[in-house]
Amino acid sequence: MHTEPVHAPDLSQRSTAQLVRDVGEQLSRLVRTEVRLAQIELRSKGKQAGVGAALISAGGVLGLLGGAMLIATAVLALNIVLPAWLAALIVAVALLAVAGVAALVGRSRLKRSSAALPESLESIKQDYRELGKALKR
Template identity: 55%
Template sequence: MTTPPTGGASRATPPPTTTEEASTGQLISQLTEQVSRLVRDEARLAQAEMTQKAKRLGTGAGLFGGAGLFGFLGLCVLVATFVLLLDLVLPAWLAALIVAVVLFAAAGVLALVGKKDVQKGTPPVPTEAIASTKADIATVRESARR
């Protein structure tokens, strides 16, 4: 037969063997401790998950940035190709001017479409989530009054 170890937490009171034997104060103390531990554990889990996702997001953003750079360089070569193609039938300066005007027109159209989308997205507040939360709070308050 082994003897129980004498070291350890001497101030901690062992939990009662069953909940029927525990007093209300002990049960509330256990509940508070368990809820507190649960919240801390969930916060640690959320922090670890967000750290991992942030690392992946950073790597993905870097790769997208590299892809964007190479795409931009490819577009520049394509624009130069159009200029050289028009140079076969027009003077070089006129070919470059025509391609520049077309590019500026495309940029203007994209800017106008982007401006409309930005206006639809402002203000950047989750209005639907706020409304849903307010409805939930009102429902809980109404249930508590009954």
């Protein structure tokens, strides 16, 4: 990108109107250049964020597959001492029990968190009540 020099050597020979026009043009050029630079930076950061998100997603999928393999390993390990169908049933019941407990704990925490008003909201209500009392006097 080519830019013109900011200072011309013959500034004393130029009129005030010309100088003001030059300042406006230079300011406009500076803003356009800064906007282009910001776009380039955002594209670069966006690409980096996209790659990061893709890697996190890949890690999540691979982690899920690893968990599934551990479950299969548990079934196969139980299959050594039990019939295959019984080993699979035991692992499935254990997984469903853990899922049920997690859901119940999550539900109770969610109820507890939504029932309590934030302190800032309670403070606003108190201010409103005090303002109403002050206006009645």
